[in-house]
Amino acid sequence: MLEIMLFVVFPYVALAIGIVGTLYRYLTNQYSFTSLSSQFLENDLQFWGSTLWHYGILPTTAIHLAGFTIPKVMAALHGTPDLLYLSELAGKILGIMALVGMGILLYRRLTSSKIRAITSTIDWIVLSLLFAQVFFGLILAFVYRWGAAWFIHTATPWMDSLAFFDPAPQFVTALPLAHKIHFLTGFLLFALMPFSRLVHIVTFPVSYLWRRFQLVIWTRRRVV
Amino acid sequence: MKIRSQVSMVFHLDKCIGCHTCSIACKNIWTDRPGAEYMWWNNVETKPGVGFPSQWEDQEKYHGGWEMKEGKKGPVIHLKLQNRPQALANLFSNPAMPTMDDYYEPWTYNYNDLFNSPLGNDQPTARPISRVDGQPIDIESGPNWDDDLGGSNIYAAKDPLLENMNPDDKMRLFSIEQLFYFYMPRICNHCLNAACVGACPSGAIYKRAEDGVVLINQDKCRGWRMCVSACPYKKTYYNWSTGKSEKCILCYPRLETGQAPACFHSCVGRIRYLGVLLYDADQIEDALKAPDDQLVERQRQMILDPHDPQVIAAAKESGVPDGVVTAAQNSPVYRYVKEWKLALPLHPEYRTLPMLFYVPPLLPVLNSTQENGTQRVETELFTSLEKARVPVRYMSRTLAAGNDDLVIKAYRKMIAVRIYKRHETVGDVTAEESAAALAKAEMTAEEAEAIYTLTSIPTYQERFVIPPYSREGDIEEVYDPQQRKAETGFGRRQAPQRGL
Amino acid sequence: MKNKKFKHKALLLLIGLLALFLFGCIPTKGPASTGPASLQEIAAGDAENGRKLFMGYVHFQNEGPPCMGCHNVGAHGLLGGGALGPDLTNVSQEMTQSELLIILANYGFTNSPVMEPIYNEHPLTQTEQADLIAFLNSSAGEPEEDKELIVLGISILATVGAAIALGFVYRNRLRRIRKAMVDEATAEIYKN
Numbered sequence: 001m002l003e004i005m006l007f008v009v010f011p012y013v014a015l016a017i018g019i020v021g022t023l024y025r026y027l028t029n030q031y032s033f034t035s036l037s038s039q040f041l042e043n044d045l046q047f048w049g050s051t052l053w054h055y056g057i058l059p060t061t062a063i064h065l066a067g068f069t070i071p072k073v074m075a076a077l078h079g080t081p082d083l084l085y086l087s088e089l090a091g092k093i094l095g096i097m098a099l100v101g102m103g104i105l106l107y108r109r110l111t112s113s114k115i116r117a118i119t120s121t122i123d124w125i126v127l128s129l130l131f132a133q134v135f136f137g138l139i140l141a142f143v144y145r146w147g148a149a150w151f152i153h154t155a156t157p158w159m160d161s162l163a164f165f166d167p168a169p170q171f172v173t174a175l176p177l178a179h180k181i182h183f184l185t186g187f188l189l190f191a192l193m194p195f196s197r198l199v200h201i202v203t204f205p206v207s208y209l210w211r212r213f214q215l216v217i218w219t220r221r222r223v224v
Numbered sequence: 225m226k227i228r229s230q231v232s233m234v235f236h237l238d239k240c241i242g243c244h245t246c247s248i249a250c251k252n253i254w255t256d257r258p259g260a261e262y263m264w265w266n267n268v269e270t271k272p273g274v275g276f277p278s279q280w281e282d283q284e285k286y287h288g289g290w291e292m293k294e295g296k297k298g299p300v301i302h303l304k305l306q307n308r309p310q311a312l313a314n315l316f317s318n319p320a321m322p323t324m325d326d327y328y329e330p331w332t333y334n335y336n337d338l339f340n341s342p343l344g345n346d347q348p349t350a351r352p353i354s355r356v357d358g359q360p361i362d363i364e365s366g367p368n369w370d371d372d373l374g375g376s377n378i379y380a381a382k383d384p385l386l387e388n389m390n391p392d393d394k395m396r397l398f399s400i401e402q403l404f405y406f407y408m409p410r411i412c413n414h415c416l417n418a419a420c421v422g423a424c425p426s427g428a429i430y431k432r433a434e435d436g437v438v439l440i441n442q443d444k445c446r447g448w449r450m451c452v453s454a455c456p457y458k459k460t461y462y463n464w465s466t467g468k469s470e471k472c473i474l475c476y477p478r479l480e481t482g483q484a485p486a487c488f489h490s491c492v493g494r495i496r497y498l499g500v501l502l503y504d505a506d507q508i509e510d511a512l513k514a515p516d517d518q519l520v521e522r523q524r525q526m527i528l529d530p531h532d533p534q535v536i537a538a539a540k541e542s543g544v545p546d547g548v549v550t551a552a553q554n555s556p557v558y559r560y561v562k563e564w565k566l567a568l569p570l571h572p573e574y575r576t577l578p579m580l581f582y583v584p585p586l587l588p589v590l591n592s593t594q595e596n597g598t599q600r601v602e603t604e605l606f607t608s609l610e611k612a613r614v615p616v617r618y619m620s621r622t623l624a625a626g627n628d629d630l631v632i633k634a635y636r637k638m639i640a641v642r643i644y645k646r647h648e649t650v651g652d653v654t655a656e657e658s659a660a661a662l663a664k665a666e667m668t669a670e671e672a673e674a675i676y677t678l679t680s681i682p683t684y685q686e687r688f689v690i691p692p693y694s695r696e697g698d699i700e701e702v703y704d705p706q707q708r709k710a711e712t713g714f715g716r717r718q719a720p721q722r723g724l
Numbered sequence: 725m726k727n728k729k730f731k732h733k734a735l736l737l738l739i740g741l742l743a744l745f746l747f748g749c750i751p752t753k754g755p756a757s758t759g760p761a762s763l764q765e766i767a768a769g770d771a772e773n774g775r776k777l778f779m780g781y782v783h784f785q786n787e788g789p790p791c792m793g794c795h796n797v798g799a800h801g802l803l804g805g806g807a808l809g810p811d812l813t814n815v816s817q818e819m820t821q822s823e824l825l826i827i828l829a830n831y832g833f834t835n836s837p838v839m840e841p842i843y844n845e846h847p848l849t850q851t852e853q854a855d856l857i858a859f860l861n862s863s864a865g866e867p868e869e870d871k872e873l874i875v876l877g878i879s880i881l882a883t884v885g886a887a888i889a890l891g892f893v894y895r896n897r898l899r900r901i902r903k904a905m906v907d908e909a910t911a912e913i914y915k916n
Contacts, residue, residue, distance in 0.1 A: 023734055032723030034447035036467035039321050039357065046899060047317045051890050054316040081779050085803045092879040093886055100883070114324075117357035118465065140878060144808040149780075149793025149897060153842045174837030176808075192550070197723065202737070203446045205315075205425035209308050213422040216228075216428040278902035285901055319897035326902045365902060380907040453898075 006184060007169035010161055014191035022192025022202060035200040038115050045108040053101025056094045057134070063091060068159045071152040078148050088148050092141050099134045106131060127194045129189055136182040145174065155183070225506040227528065227535065227542040229552065230270040230416070230436030231479065231498065231577050231691065233488075234560045234567045236679060237585040238638070239495040242407035244268050244368065246487035246496075250411075253475070253486050259465025259722075261330035261355045264367060265472035266487040268409045272383040272618070273370045275410075277326040280458040280607055281571065287320040288456030289419050289574030292513060299513045301575060303423055307601045311425050320453035328365040330355040356464070372407050380405075387630035393615035404670070406585040407497070408622075411487060412459040412472035413570060413578030414438050416508055420471070423454030424675070435500075435691065436472045436579060445469055466722050484688040494682070494710045499555025499689040500548055501562075501579065502528045502539055512575050518628040519572040526577075527562050530555070551691035556678055557581065564675055566634050568623035584619045584631055586638050633665075642663035644672045760829035761850035766821070766857055774859025775800065776854055788846030791856070794838075796865030802874055809838070813868050816861045824860065828853040 041044045044081065067074050078084035092106050106127055109115050141147050161168035172183060193199055250266040269275045283289055283304060291304045305311075305320055324702040333350035341348035354361045371381030376398070386394060414431075418438050421429045428444035431437070440460070447467040447563035451460040460471040477486035477497040482655070483489065487497040503526045504639040528535045530552035539549050552558065560583060616631050626656055640661040647658035662672060678686065776782040779801055780790030791797075795812045796805035805811075827836060830843045845866065848856070 023737065024739070027734055029723075030443040031468075034445065034467035034723055035315075036723060037447050037462075039317060039323070039449065040464045041324055041714065043321065043323045043899065047319075047894065048887070048891075050317045051894070052887060055886075055890065068897070075787075079783070080781060081790075081801050084780065084793075085801075087877075088803075089879060089882065092875070096697040096879055096883040097886060100887075113357040113359050114354070120722075134773065142871075142872065142879075144806075146793050146806045148810075149789050150808055153789045153793075153846075154838070157845070162541045167497060168810065169891045170837075170841045170842065174840075190247045199723075200446060203426065205312070205427075205446065205448065206312055207427065208425040211427050214417065215421055215427060216433045274905065278905055285898065287898075317894070317897075319894050321898060322901065325900060364906075378906055381912075382905050382909050546736055 003169055003173045004167075006180070007095030007158070007172055008162070008167040010184065011187045014187035018193045021191075022199055025194045025199060026202075033203050034197075034200050036118075036197045038118060041114045041118070042108060042112050043106055049101050049104030049108055051101070052097045053105060055100055055175070056096070057130075059162040060091065060094045060098060060137075064092075067151050068156055068163075071156045075147075075152055084146055084148055088141070088146050091148065092138070095134060095138045095141055099131070099138055102127065103136060104129045122196045126189070126192055126198060129185055129192070133182065133185045133189060136178050136185065139178045140182055144178065154179075225528075225535075225538040225542070227502055227544055228433060228436070228505045229539075229540040229544050229548045229691065230414070230501050230503060231474065232414075232436075232557045232561070232579040232581070233411075233553075234497040234500045234557050234581045236495040236497070236560075236567075236583040238407065238583060239404055239493045239679075240407040240409060241493045242268055242270070242372070243492050245490050245492050246409055247367075249486040249490035250472075255470075255472070257463075257465075258355075259463040260470060262324060262327050263461040263470065264464075265282070265459070265461075265470075266409065266411045267367065268407050270368070270371050270380075270405050270611075271408050271622070272380040272386060272405060273373070273376075274382050274384075275323050275408075276367065277458050278365075279375065279382065279384050280456075283574070284454055286453070286458065286459065289436065289576060290417065290422075290512070290574065294334065294554075301417075301512050303417075303419060303454055304456075305423055305450065311423065311450060314450075315425065315448050318449045318453055321449055321462075322452065322458070324356075325688070327372070328367065329361060329363075331361055331363060331366075334360075340712065342466055352472050377453070383616060388614070389615070389617065393617055408425070410457065410486075410570070411457070411580065412438060412474070413457060413576065413580040414472075414474060416503070416577035416579060417458060417512055418577065419454040419574070419576050420451035423450040423650055425449070425450055429460075432476075434693070435474075435476070435479065437476050437479075438471070439473055439476070440469055440471055442468050442470075447607045456571065456576065457578075479690055480693045482686075482690055484690065488688060491657075494687065497556040497560065497678075497682075497687050499557040500530075500552040500691045501557055502530050502535060502544065502549070502552045504528055508577065511577065516573050516625040519569060519625050519628065520576070523577055524562055524565070524568060525573065527558070529562070530558065542624055545692070545694070547692035547694075547719055551689050554689045556682070556689060559674070559678060564637065564638060565630075565673065566635065568630060570623060572623075573625035579724070582623055583638075584623060584634055586635070586642070605628070636665040639666060641672045641675050641679075644669065645676055686715060728894075759850070760825050760831050761857075765850050765854040766825075767834040767854075767860030769851075769854035771858040771862040773856070774855035774857070774862075777855055778859055779805075784846065784852055785849050786846040788843055788848060796868070796870075797860070797863045799869040800863075804869060804871035809836070811868055812860060812863070813866055814864050816864045817855075821857065824857055825853065828856060858884065 038180040039050070062202050063074075080085045109123075109127065144150075154175060157168060162172070172179065189198070193201070238519055246266045247264055247268055251264065253261045254265060256259070264276060267276050275281065280288075288303045290301050292299050292301055294300075301554075302711055306314055313617060331352045331354055334353050335350050337349050351360050352363050352659075353359060370376070373380055379583050380398070414436055415430075415438065416436070417569075418429070418431065420440075421431060421438065424440075426444050426446045428441045428446070428648045430439060430441065432439060445468040447462070447469065449462050449469065451469050452458070452462050455471075462469050462470050474481075475487075475674055483496055484496075488498050507522075507526045511519075511526050514522040529548055530536070530539075538548055540546070557567070561581050567579055567583045569578045572578070616628050616635070620628045620631045643653055643661040644658050647653040662669060663707060740844035777784060778791045778795075780792055784790070791812070792801060792805035794806040796807065797811070798813050806888065825831075828848055829840065830840055830847060910911065
């Protein structure tokens with residue numbers, strides 16, 4: 001029963017809160033969609049913390065999502081032991097980058113009184129959860145290697161079963177505790193998205209790659 | 225021809241007394257909020273000096289503005305900051321982001337200590353405390369830290385414009401009794417090719433087509449901070465509390481109700497002029513690609529004569545209302561910039577096509593002491609220019625991308641006006657000398673008279689020719705006018721507070 | 725206009741999320757179990773082919789994950805096998821052949837709860853089971869080797885390298901202009 005609650009009900013609730021909440025916040029309070037960067041107040045540690053964190057976590061997240069959506073491609077990417085070792089090492093490097101980066105960011109928030117002054121409770125919660133999430137991710141990667149191989153045969157079928165509304169929690173319920181914590185924290189973070197600064201993820205400005213440089217806006221639609 | 229109108233500005237530096245009233249007027253209206261305390265949408269700098277933020281003119285450090293490169297099909301303009309993919313790669317930690325320390329840390333004083341301290345032998349003091357975290361701070365810098373050349377051997381000496389300057393010229397700036405400085409009030413230039421607009425990854429910054437005011441849409445701003453780095457004038461600021469960037473809005477709510485912006489309205493020296501310029505938007509691209517020394521000329525070319533019937537017809541076709549054309553015809557800015565060529569754009573070499581123009585400060589060496597001890601106005605133009613305490617070179621680096629000629633021409637006119645009026649009112653200058661001065665400046669007596677009138681005794685209506693706005697009519701196609709009926713003003717229904 | 729724009733964007737966002745989900749929902753249902761290998765088949769098991777199957781050089785016919793993803797055997801593999809499951813070097817001595825067979829064939833009550841759902845969908849063929857048993861029989865007594873520290877060491881070193889590379893790319897980033905300027909000017913004054 002507990003397993004159903006944790007690995008079926010909770011993910012659905014978290015996804016619903018995350019998606020609906022983020023949409024609601026976007027529609028009602030777009031002003032609050034910002035990165036809330038504190039680089040202006042502190043630039044030295046911010047560079048190391050933020051670049052390591054983002055350059056670590058973004059590919060890592062992308063790889064996780066690819067594992068869910070295109071498992072066959074990902075399986076082919078580590079088809080032989082040698083390829084597996086290479087992709088595993090790459091993933092581990094990204095993970096350590098993210099962990100160190102988040103560590104620096106947390107340290108900087110704890111030590112700089114200026115940054116503490118603009119840190120809200122939810123910031124502390126989200127940052128700690130992110131740190132824990134990456135930490136447990138690395139535990140899985142090192143203590144329970146090789147994750148690249150078992151990921152697409154445990155987490156992927158579970159996630160896909162959720163996506164198809166045909167839940168199959170048996171793929172993950174027998175896994176060690178660290179796995180479970182990692183899975184649940186992931187969904188918890190998704191659920192926290194609309195209540196925290198995490199919403200800045202969905203505003204990643206890809207359209208800058210092709211938009212016009214100069215924007216001229218008429219209030220009245222006229223000859224432009 | 226695609227004609228657009230731009231509410232533009234002229235600052236007559238000769239008249240600026242450096243009182244900072246403009247800055248205070250602006251601060252009291254717009255930037256007295258948490259996170260914005262350090263911002264000065266309007267600030268007044270002492271030149272030579274490092275300005276605000278420190279050394280903002282040094283684009284090798286700040287990477288602001290645009291650069292021209294030779295491409296395969298002729299010259300190409302690109303942001304000095306970064307290309308498009310780099311913009312996304314640099315989101316996480318902007319490599320050209322000035323920090324609060326480069327501006328200053330805003331502070332207040334712990335005034336309560338004055339009232340609440342116990343009886344004792346010492347005078348109680350109010351310690352400065354940071355406006356960011358409330359902690360006591362040692363003030364190392366502040367707004368106008370180098371005002372009136374204060375600490376000049378640190379600040380004025382590090383003026384980026386003095387780099388590689390001829391030592392003689394440098395000497396003239398700093399030797400005692402020769403010392404010279406002038407004030408430069410700065411607001412957003414509301415550029416035609418604004419670098420902040422070009423650099424914004426979210427596309428939140430835009431130019432209002434009706435009047436050319438450059439604004440940041442606070443709903444679309446995501447705090448990526450690229451505008452702060454890209455603006456070569458450092459006139460967009462990051463609000464560390466709300467996580468949004470902000471900049472001068474040219475007091476558009478005032479403009480729309482027919483009032484001059486607060487800094488213009490409050491200007492004690494009456495140095496500020498505001499009026500409409502009509503320009504040809506099709507020429508922007510070419511004007512941007514001119515070589516450095518022709519940039520000012522090309523920008524002047526873009527600005528069209530509002531009296532020309534052809535221009536009036538084209539303006540009508542482009543949708544410029546008649547009232548705006550009339551305003552353009554009465555625009556003091558048009559006279560200073562195009563007709564008299566007295567006003568020059570600030571750092572045209574950044575290639576942003578700034579629409580705020582400066583009349584350079586006239587040099588204070590026009591009087592010479594005679595043998596009998598009386599003062600006499602200097603009539604020899606070349607000698608007075610050469611004796612000028614602020615080197616022409618410095619002014620041309622500031623206002624003409626290094627083209628001395630433009631600055632000298634403006635100066636000749638200003639000197640000629642002064643000699644002409646001296647002859648007329650004081651009479652210690654002969655008519656020949658006056659005529660010679662006018663001839664040298666290639667101007668007529670009428671022009672001199674007009675320059676004198678608009679410079680010295682303009683009325684409020686002559687200084688600020690605000691075009692008629694018709695917001696209600698403009699928005700009725702897109703908004704239901706009733707929709708905002710119950711609101712007091714400008715549309716926010718939620719307090720602009722820091723997000724979660 | 726404002727509201728319309730919002731709706732437009734919200735709709736796009738929704739469509740994007742839906743597309744992501746649909747894209748991710750490719751069902752991976754394998755064929756039904758083929759049952760355990762017979763004794764004759766086990767006797768004919770090929771240890772070398774078993775090693776290849778175990779290490780993933782040769783893929784299972786029904787696309788099941790190679791054993792080394794979770795298990796280690798002896799010193800096989802440059803960086804060893806996985807560690808999610810137990811080390812299987814001496815498994816043939818610790819378990820009876822039928823116990824092993826039950827696990828491999830997913831056929832019975834002593835299954836591993838982690839492996840059961842996986843190999844239900846990707847069952848091993850009888851030959852594969854036989855080859856794996858042959859391989860596991862041959863590996864008994866080999867020296868066990870835990871390569872965890874090597875993996876950790878390489879990863880940390882490479883991360884340091886990546887950080888150095890980032891620092892190099894951004895070496896010209898803007899740092900403390902005002903302070904540097906004041907310090908420099910002050911030093912010049914004291915020098916003169």
